[in-house]
Amino acid sequence: MGPKPIASPVPESWYPALSVLMVAIGLVVTASFFIYEATSSRRNRSLAKELTTGALASFFLGFGSLFLLLASGVYV
Amino acid sequence: MAPPTIGARLTPAVSIFALLSLLVVALPSAQEVQIINAERRIDLTSHIIRVFLTLKVESIGTAAVSEILLAFPPTEADHLALIKVQAAVGKRKKRAYVPLEVNPTEVPDAPNGTKYFTISLLNPLKSGEAATLEVLYILTHSLEPFPAEISQSESQSVYYRDSALLLSPYHVKQQMTFIKTPSTKVESFTTVEPTNRASTELKYGPYEDRTPYSYSPIIVHFQNNNPFAVVEELVREVEISHWGSLHITEHYSLLHAGARHKGIFSRVEYQSRPSFSGVSSIKRLLARLPPRVHSVYYRDEIGNISSSHLRTDVQKSELEIEPRYPLFGGWKATFVIGYGLPLQDFLFESPDGRRYLNFSFGCPFVETVVDKLTIKVVLPEGSKDPSAVVPFPVEQRLEKKYSYLDVVGRTVLVLEKKNVVPEHNTPFQVYYTFNPIFMLAEPIMLASAFFLIFMACVAYLNIDISIRK
Numbered sequence: 056m057g058p059k060p061i062a063s064p065v066p067e068s069w070y071p072a073l074s075v076l077m078v079a080i081g082l083v084v085t086a087s088f089f090i091y092e093a094t095s096s097r098r099n100r101s102l103a104k105e106l107t108t109g110a111l112a113s114f115f116l117g118f119g120s121l122f123l124l125l126a127s128g129v130y131v
Numbered sequence: 132m133a134p135p136t137i138g139a140r141l142t143p144a145v146s147i148f149a150l151l152s153l154l155v156v157a158l159p160s161a162q163e164v165q166i167i168n169a170e171r172r173i174d175l176t177s178h179i180i181r182v183f184l185t186l187k188v189e190s191i192g193t194a195a196v197s198e199i200l201l202a203f204p205p206t207e208a209d210h211l212a213l214i215k216v217q218a219a220v221g222k223r224k225k226r227a228y229v230p231l232e233v234n235p236t237e238v239p240d241a242p243n244g245t246k247y248f249t250i251s252l253l254n255p256l257k258s259g260e261a262a263t264l265e266v267l268y269i270l271t272h273s274l275e276p277f278p279a280e281i282s283q284s285e286s287q288s289v290y291y292r293d294s295a296l297l298l299s300p301y302h303v304k305q306q307m308t309f310i311k312t313p314s315t316k317v318e319s320f321t322t323v324e325p326t327n328r329a330s331t332e333l334k335y336g337p338y339e340d341r342t343p344y345s346y347s348p349i350i351v352h353f354q355n356n357n358p359f360a361v362v363e364e365l366v367r368e369v370e371i372s373h374w375g376s377l378h379i380t381e382h383y384s385l386l387h388a389g390a391r392h393k394g395i396f397s398r399v400e401y402q403s404r405p406s407f408s409g410v411s412s413i414k415r416l417l418a419r420l421p422p423r424v425h426s427v428y429y430r431d432e433i434g435n436i437s438s439s440h441l442r443t444d445v446q447k448s449e450l451e452i453e454p455r456y457p458l459f460g461g462w463k464a465t466f467v468i469g470y471g472l473p474l475q476d477f478l479f480e481s482p483d484g485r486r487y488l489n490f491s492f493g494c495p496f497v498e499t500v501v502d503k504l505t506i507k508v509v510l511p512e513g514s515k516d517p518s519a520v521v522p523f524p525v526e527q528r529l530e531k532k533y534s535y536l537d538v539v540g541r542t543v544l545v546l547e548k549k550n551v552v553p554e555h556n557t558p559f560q561v562y563y564t565f566n567p568i569f570m571l572a573e574p575i576m577l578a579s580a581f582f583l584i585f586m587a588c589v590a591y592l593n594i595d596i597s598i599r600k
Binding site: 058059060061062063064065067088089092097100102105106109110112113114116117118120121124125128129130131 | 372373374375376378426474475476478479480481486489534535536567570573574575576577578579580581582584585586588589592593595
């Protein structure tokens with residue numbers, strides 16, 4: 056029982072799959088955000104809905120781009 | 132000129148020691164310790180000189196002796212890269228070796244600038260007791276090429292200067308010295324009776340009853356065609372990324388430190404007669420890397436160098452590189468080698484909660500001397516309190532480096548050492564504290580950048596800046 060090795064919190068083999076999945080979901084939510092902006096008039100817009108959609112999209116895109124960087128070899 | 136006789140200096144020396152002993156524990160003088168048997172085996176097969184010295188010391192004074200002095204001439208002491216001492220414990224089958232602490236010491240009234248090292252014994256030697264010590268010391272840059280300049284088709288011959296008698300502050304009752312040369316081609320050697328030569332081994336001795344500080348200079352002129360590969364400066368950067376990889380970048384300045392090359396270099400002659408032309412040139416170098424190495428590159432300022440081979444194994448990886456041109460005496464080459472390693476092989480958690488990197492010090496190339504080695508360990512952002520545990524003395528300092536997605540910068544622990552030999556390739560540890568929550572800093576930074584873009588869109592689409600209502 057030697058010293059305890061430290062590894063990444065997310066298994067490395069998951070990086071490519073995780074990056075594709077998260078960036079795809081992020082782009083879908085981004086699309087939904089812009090569709091909402093385009094189809095609703097200024098009077099009917101709800102700021103809460105815009106903010107939540109934006110936050111969700113940026114969360115998925117942020118994590119997805121991190122895993123994309125890791126999967127392509129740039130270990131940040 | 133005969134060395135100063137110890138008898139005339141003994142009386143004032145004894146009184147000085149008596150005075151000093153009131154203030155501080157005096158180092159044992161020739162009256163307290165004598166060496167019963169000294170056997171020196173000098174290995175000259177490479178350009179790094181390894182000397183194995185077996186001493187049997189006996190305490191002859193009245194007080195218990197806990198320290199033994201080792202003396203070196205000043206030129207040897209300057210080129211000393213490593214000194215290790217072991218004490219032999221137990222007899223025959225139960226023999227074990229215990230490492231002892233060796234420290235450089237200053238001794239007042241050292242004759243002719245002699246430098247000293249003190250060996251601290253485990254158990255003090257009482258009067259009449261004897262102990263066997265095994266000393267290994269390594270010298271670099273101590274073979275002088277003679278002739279100093281050779282052409283492409285000549286062999287390299289070097290001088291080795293030493294003493295047939297062991298330089299010691301104690302009486303030596305019996306001593307022998309064996310010198311091993313790389314081949315049977317020995318041009319000349321100084322004879323100090325009795326001297327013998329048998330194929331690759333020169334034997335000086337046995338010499339009986341020699342006084343302290345007796346010195347008999349000898350010169351051995353022999354042929355040594357081993358590549359004198361010296362790395363003038365090596366900067367190794369180890370970058371730790373907690374997302375799973377260790378990346379190492381090494382910058383080398385390689386020099387051939389043997390007999391300087393004179394005349395022309397004929398590539399035709401070099402390639403057509405390899406056993407005759409350029410026998411002492413550096414054709415290739417072998418580096419031993421850890422297993423599971425990936426993304427290895429070898430390039431210099433011009434670009435990638437393709438003359439390299441990587442052989443991986445379960446237990447080790449071997450990288451064999453050929454410089455763009457063979458190196459003759461005085462020629463230099465600079466290049467960069469980089470590779471990646473999996474994090475879980477090198478980063479561990481210590482029992483007190485800190486993390487530590489366990490990595491090997493030194494140059495991965497075999498049989499090379501490094502004049503100045505700098506290791507920079509780049510710790511991830513958010514690491515605190517770095518400290519290094521190295522088995523030998525190094526200079527430490529801290530720096531800052533800005534890399535991918537950095538806000539406050541990464542702490543870099545810099546370790547520097549001069550005169551490094553392959554025996555220094557031992558693991559060292561760098562401890563630091565890191566809160567795992569800091570790993571979220573990077574994705575959150577990326578996510579907030581995207582969020583800012585979305586908010587800018589919301590603001591642009593919702594704010595009414597038209598003048599007309």
